[in-house]
Amino acid sequence: MMVSGGVVKGSREKQIKMSCPPAASFFGFMGAAAALVFSNLGAAYGTAKSGVGVASMGVMRPELVMRSIIPVVMAGVLGIYGLIVAVILVGQVAEDGYPYFMGFAHLASGLANGLSGLAAGICIGIVGDAGVRATAQQPKLFVGMILILIFAEALALYGLIVALILSGKTSTSPFSVSTWTRAQSECILWRIAEPPRQTVNSCMKHNLPELENHLQPP
Numbered sequence: 001m002m003v004s005g006g007v008v009k010g011s012r013e014k015q016i017k018m019s020c021p022p023a024a025s026f027f028g029f030m031g032a033a034a035a036l037v038f039s040n041l042g043a044a045y046g047t048a049k050s051g052v053g054v055a056s057m058g059v060m061r062p063e064l065v066m067r068s069i070i071p072v073v074m075a076g077v078l079g080i081y082g083l084i085v086a087v088i089l090v091g092q093v094a095e096d097g098y099p100y101f102m103g104f105a106h107l108a109s110g111l112a113n114g115l116s117g118l119a120a121g122i123c124i125g126i127v128g129d130a131g132v133r134a135t136a137q138q139p140k141l142f143v144g145m146i147l148i149l150i151f152a153e154a155l156a157l158y159g160l161i162v163a164l165i166l167s168g169k170t171s172t173s174p175f176s177v178s179t180w181t182r183a184q185s186e187c188i189l190w191r192i193a194e195p196p197r198q199t200v201n202s203c204m205k206h207n208l209p210e211l212e213n214h215l216q217p218p
Helices: 011-019 024-060 067-092 100-135 141-168 182-193 196-205 209-213
Strands: none
Touching: 024 067, 024 100, 024 141, 067 100, 067 141, 100 141
């Protein structure tokens, strides 16, 4: 095996590329986009739908406007859930050392959070619109409306929890950035390109004796 221009050539380099293809980053970025876009869609619908009810009710009972704005606030929180997950996912996507396993996990994380937020936003919008109108005529319905909104918001919270769990999924591949730091990744390349004696010393410096289970001397 020859090394030319600092680029490792051979079957082991091909193994690294197959384990961490550049296309895997696409799924990670799509997961971040899905988390933010779908959550914002739910937040926008919930805010608009319940806002129409608040405006309609405020004409007859303006003193109840501030108390009836709770559905609008709860709908806006959905966008924050999407922002949190999107920032976490973007911070984990890497150009190199990013396997399909992590890309699919991050895509699922974004979809879980985004679609859950969309469903919660639709529920909050419909309940908020009807609830504030009914509360203006019968104040005793206020507590019941809040309880319904809380359970609707819980749907988005379930999606957020699952999304955070999925975003923490890591690959067991020795070539993924989730398993090795940058220095450890360099040690892998040294293990491929250098003679065994030099490579063992390099890997011992980074405390990577388990590399012997994945890579054999060239």
